[in-house]
Amino acid sequence: MTDASGEPPGDGQPVPEVPLTRRDAADARRAPVPAESPALQSHIRAARSEFESQVAHARAEFEEANERIKARTGRDLIVATLIGLAAGAILIASLIFFKWLFLVFALAAVGMGVFEFSRALTASGRRIDLVPQLISGAVIVVSAYFFDLWLHWVVVFVAIAFVVVWRLVAQMASRDGRTYGAVLGDVLITGFIQLYVPFLASLCVVLLVQEGGEWWVLAFIAVAVASDTGAYAAGVAFGRHPMAPRISPKKTWEGFGGAVLAAVIVGVLLALFLLGLDWWMGAVFGLVILGTATAGDLGESMIKRDLGIKDMSSWLPGHGGVLDRLDSILPSTAAALALFYLFTPLVAS
Incomplete structure (x- = not known):
């Protein structure tokens, strides 16, 4: 059989490609993929097993080191780091973008701090009035943001006097025969809570507004x-x-x-x-x-x-x-x- 030039196909001349029909293309797609050789499958399984073993070993070493640190310092390193980073991000964002947002952050921290301190003191046998403590603490912090410094000092004095008088009135109303020394200790600690948490936090707010x-x-x-x-x-x-x-x-x-x-x-x-x-x-x-x-x-x-x-x-x-x-x-x-x-x-x- 010869082509148009009289020469047989081949012999250095390209053979024209015959286009695939739709049925041929479909059959090619349905053709089974050659299975991987057993040697290649064994190599893949061995590599995966080695990787999983190394990951498990590294995790065990990290957990062991974390337990040693926790036993020595009393902290869970991973959890402490994550919480610290989250709190730091919120703090930085509030300082850079909106000062009032830091005031909200400070109010929340002061409220939780006063609650924790009051609860711990109550568990030790002290008489602490939680609601007046929370109200006075919030007033002290907010006054540092909106008032001049001299007026802020007045608010601090009034807030401490408020919680002290509240404690004395509550003690008189209770009539439980509490000793004079115990009552005096309750009054002093009541004022100390306000000085230790809200007042010191309010100085941070005073610095913020400068x-x-x-x-x-x-x-x-x-x-x-x-x-x-x-x-x-x-x-x-x-x-x-x-x-x-x-x-x-x-x-x-x-x-x-x-x-x-x-x-x-x-x-x-x-x-x-x-x-x-x-x-x-x-x-x-x-x-x-x-x-x-x-x-x-x-x-x-x-x-x-x-x-x-x-x-x-x-x-x-x-x-x-x-x-x-x-x-x-x-x-x-x-x-x-x-x-x-x-x-x-x-x-x-």
Whole structure:
């Protein structure tokens, strides 16, 4: 058979392709896929088994390390980290975008802190009036945002007097024969709750409403968190010598050294790139906040030890209660506000 040129097909000449019919294409699609060879299947199963084994081994090692850290520090590392990141994101967003949103954040934290503290004191035998405590605490925090500083001080005084008078009237109405010493202790602790939680938190709000105050709030909280993180990491890695075994047996001098290093570094960086301060001001800022944060941490540990409890509550898994996370931040508010009034005129001059 020859083509049009008289030459047989092939012999160096291309053979014209015959298009597939629809039936041929359908048959090609339905054609069975060649099965994988047994050797290839065995190799895939072995690789998958090896990968699953490595994942399980890594998970077991991580859980073992996490349990050792939890036994040493009393924290669940994974849960604590996730909650800390979530709270930090909310805090940063409220400071950067809407100052009033931080006020809501502060009100919620103060309310939960007052509730935790009041409940712990009540369990220890003290008489605490929860509703007046919550009302007074909210009024103190809100007044710091809307009122001038001198008027805010007046509100603080009136709020403390309100809860004290309420406790005295409630005690007289009860007529339960409570001793004079117990009543006096209840009154003093009633006022102390307002000073410790709402008042110190309100100083943070006072700093917030200043010009550029949101960056100062972010800075001092960042230093407090950095010092706590540095102490935690250094304590886990190198902690050998207890710092205050009768108050907080898990704190070590090695952890305190890590806190000092972290606080100074973060303080200097924030001073230079966020607050517009000199580097030495940043170092002072970091050390002062470290001092107040450490004092607040040890102070709350002493209170909990006196009450016979480990945490104020279990609302924040891996952290304890809200007040357990605010223990280092609350005393630092006064230091941060004082440093703001001290350093701002020096930079402006």
